Amino acid sequence: MSDAPFEPAPGCVTIDLDALADNWLRLARRAAPGRSGAVVKADAYGIGLDKAGPALWSAGARVFFVAQLAEGLAARRFLPKEAVIYVLNGLEKDADPADYARNALRPAIGSAEELQRWSELAARHGHTSPSALHLDTGMSRLGFESLAALKDAMARCGAAIGADLLMSHFVSAEIPGDPINAEQIALFDAARAAFPDLPASLANSSGMFLAAQPIYDLARPGYALYGGNPTPAARNPMRPVATLTVAIQQTRWIEAGETCGYNAQWTARRRSRLATLLAGYADGLPRGAGASDAKPGAEIVIAGRRCPLVGRASMDLCVADVTDLPEEAAGPGVRAEFFGAAVDLDDFASRSGTIGYQVLTGLGRRYRREYFSPRLATRQEA
Structure with missing residues (x-):
């Protein structure tokens, strides 16, 4: 039990940590033979990172995704040191790359400028730290704008960055018939062929349920973990949390x-x-x-x-x-x-x-x- 004093409130959010764990296990089975991570950004979608993170770890999750550096630092406090934590927003402009490496946080690098900063950190310290490479396949939000841009940046400083994951993000996975899904999968397959040694991650919650099953090596469910429906046109396969x-x-x-x-x-x-x-x-x-x-x-x-x-x-x-x-x-x-x-x-x-x-x-x-x-x-x- 918590030692904090009880404070009455007219509104209460009751959170079933067993349902959270069961949702992750269901998604992990769906991801096999690949793995399932767990997205815990935005304070674990509002339910509380301090409780959700350890519950997901106990269920078997070993790879976690947050959005910001500050969230990564919080996740590092609440998760065992062995947990792998990626920061989806990449290297923030005003942040010191050393803060990521010092706390074993792996930025999703999405531009030549970020790649340069990360490689310079490796040069200063004489060793690389793990990171992800983020390719934009249609979201027009974050990530290298093309495979050519990514390959060019990697040719200039890629050997020094220690990348251990290639990732992109679906635009419209919750609409199975949207043709952009197939277009993104094709673009991502081309990137995988260019970087065959990197594990790959494309599927979010809804992406895990597409007929094409673009789960690859590592899925990144978020909303579905917390009881949201990853298949809006069909019955919700997840337990409410x-x-x-x-x-x-x-x-x-x-x-x-x-x-x-x-x-x-x-x-x-x-x-x-x-x-x-x-x-x-x-x-x-x-x-x-x-x-x-x-x-x-x-x-x-x-x-x-x-x-x-x-x-x-x-x-x-x-x-x-x-x-x-x-x-x-x-x-x-x-x-x-x-x-x-x-x-x-x-x-x-x-x-x-x-x-x-x-x-x-x-x-x-x-x-x-x-x-x-x-x-x-x-x-x-x-």
């Missing part, structure tokens, strides 16, 4: 024709009972999660029944229509599930006008985090 519950503060009746929320965006079509819940956009709730007169919104579960959010979410509050529930089922203190086992994360996000990635990574600091592992009979609060 995070469950968000929020307490009701107050209920009231309004008459047909009255409105709810800022700018009077939702109008009651009947006499309605509304429940005000203690979460708003300051807690990461999408402002457009509630229904308006022009569109439906997200649905949450109270007392086992789905109830629509209505009106615009405000900074600290949102409102649900609980007219169809017995009055005693939706009173002050009763908790509503926003997503989890009863409400699919991606369903909640899409009805809110956003994506599950944003919902997870935007979970506010005012929510209490509660971690549990039924297998170990442990429960921790943070």
Whole structure:
């Protein structure tokens, strides 16, 4: 148990570390005979790197990916020294390359300038440190802009950089029929042929489920680990990891024709009972999660029944229509599930006008985090 004092909070994110581990194991089996890493950037997609990292390590993950140097330093604190940690954003301009090497962090090098800085570090220290080579195959975001550019930079200083991974990133893997997937695989295959001795990594969560199975040597699942659906057009094969519950503060009746929320965006079509819940956009709730007169919104579960959010979410509050529930089922203190086992994360996000990635990574600091592992009979609060 945690030694930290219990701090009550109207919102709680309950995190099932066993489900997280099971999701990684499922993906690891799918990656075979290659390996599966684990992407733990953005504080492990909002659920807490300090707990998620060790849980994934215990499940068998040995290769981890973060976005920034600061995240890499945090991951190094929470993971065993044997853990391999890649920094996807590469060598940050204002960072000292020695900070990466000193902490055994492997930058994903994506430009000639980064390659030069990394090779200069090797020259100063008389030895190389591992890194990845990042080739852009269509994202137009990070990475060498072409195989020719990568080969040219490697010809000038490649021997000194100690690269141990070749990687790229899918643009549209969640849409299996998008032709850009095949185009990217072809470009990446050409790069693999140019650097046959380097292990290769292309597949993100959705990429692992493409028919072409472009997993290669190392997959990089992120969202799917945390319960997100890597196959949006089909049933979610992953277990839910995070469950968000929020307490009701107050209920009231309004008459047909009255409105709810800022700018009077939702109008009651009947006499309605509304429940005000203690979460708003300051807690990461999408402002457009509630229904308006022009569109439906997200649905949450109270007392086992789905109830629509209505009106615009405000900074600290949102409102649900609980007219169809017995009055005693939706009173002050009763908790509503926003997503989890009863409400699919991606369903909640899409009805809110956003994506599950944003919902997870935007979970506010005012929510209490509660971690549990039924297998170990442990429960921790943070």
